[in-house]
Amino acid sequence: MDIVKKLLKGDKRTLARAISEVEDGNTSILKEIYPHTGNAYYIGITGPPGAGKSTIVDKLTSKLLVRNKTIGIIGVDPTSPFSGGALLGDRIRMSDIATKEGVFIRSMASRGNLGGLAHTTKNVALLFDAAGMDCIFIETVGVGQVELDIAGVCDTTIVVLVPESGDSIQTMKAGLLEIADIIVVNKADRDGADRIVAELRFVSELRGKTQGWEYPVMKTIAREDKGIDELISLIDSHKEYLERTGNFEQARKQRIKLRVQELIEEGIKSRIEKDIIKPEVMEKLVEKIYTREKDPFQSAEEITSSLF
């Protein structure tokens, strides 16, 4: 197939076309390119809006380009139902990266279906992988289910906070820290940087004792390019740690398992809606549950049992 061959050669226009197809739900191309995937290193970047995630990704990208790496960047905005929300805005402001050879950027928004967004993002990442990107950054805002799902496909997940995050994202912290391999406090020249770093180090230490990786907390001032080299070293160290301990292969296999289960569930789900329960049967059942003649729990169990 012509499109597959061109994609594997890294042709940007073909990649854009393949992404559109995958976004429209066409999986046949994914089956064809899958044998050529698995070579890219996946890096997740997440954190609250305004933390400077895009700036960090841009600075990292510039430095990796010097090392002759090809870079794919996927900006995911689960909160925006409009394609090209805040993230795309950020991107446009730093268009110098977008125009460089060896860099491919794609912004994705929710279209109102969050489950679908995480799913599509993973598929688009596979296309980047097949197109020969050495490194794929997946940038997400916040700490919802989409972020957790996406962190699940990344080899290294970086959580970016700012000194001001201290209070306002208090409630987000626990969730964010759970998925972080590296924690970055950006805009570290602002008041309160040392305090939040100390707090985060305290939490990381508690966590480090039960795992084989120390969950480093570091400062950056991305806009001034400060701390970016150190961050790259940390990403390298994390990769090296994963490979040395066998965690890399193990984690990727675990991800494959979850992915297969997810795809099976999705397949079954679409069948439930289409074939398994006829609309008129469902309507009658709903009526009976609404009038409390039946209950949803028993009804669902009976339907599930009848399937097997």
Added chain:
Amino acid sequence: MDIVKKLLKGDKRTLARAISEVEDGNTSILKEIYPHTGNAYYIGITGPPGAGKSTIVDKLTSKLLVRNKTIGIIGVDPTSPFSGGALLGDRIRMSDIATKEGVFIRSMASRGNLGGLAHTTKNVALLFDAAGMDCIFIETVGVGQVELDIAGVCDTTIVVLVPESGDSIQTMKAGLLEIADIIVVNKADRDGADRIVAELRFVSELRGKTQGWEYPVMKTIAREDKGIDELISLIDSHKEYLERTGNFEQARKQRIKLRVQELIEEGIKSRIEKDIIKPEVMEKLVEKIYTREKDPFQSAEEITSSLF
């Protein structure tokens, strides 16, 4: 069954016990109490951390108690894996409400499983409903999938913002506004209140033209009890609107349908993990996908097809 009888009489200790059972995954009690549910009015309150959601719920509760209503409050914190996170902290600070006759409060945190959290919250709400609560407030932080799921079970959803929300939650707005029936700008004595109200009204007007409800935007200063009476009137108006237009019954039936589908999916999902694919078969499949001998898409399709 003794526990069911006591629960239906509104016994607080029995309710607490039933909640624990439901949190542990026991659904048998839900089947028994289901015929006695459907009488409570469900109100969702969501918005960013620090917007004053708990204060608003407390003030609303005080006023509804005067009207002889019984109130259930469920605080849901998807970002905290520790039971009793920020929300419980808030609650403790305003313990005057918690101790009142006719009020039952429960805080829920994620335990690391966000899908499960929304699910359990809905089940706990059913227990509140069966225990005779006239009104159930479900309070959530943020705008993730959990909030969207929970908004899906509420008759009226109130989104609470503050003047400062203007920029920082820019990216959250679209998602939040989608689920709001009533928008409240709390702490409205602060700078920027008029501006954010104007912005939100503009967005609401666009939306109002395509729906039968005008999505009001109002100001409160909950701490000083300002705007709370007006908010209660708006909730009443929304309820009256839903009933008048037939949307109340229609929306509840739609929710029942989604719930049944969700329960079936869950039943199938747990069977997939337990029975359908034997661990050794899955392990071999994962190995083949890892080495790129197979692809996850085709594999999942084959398994799904074999089920039907």
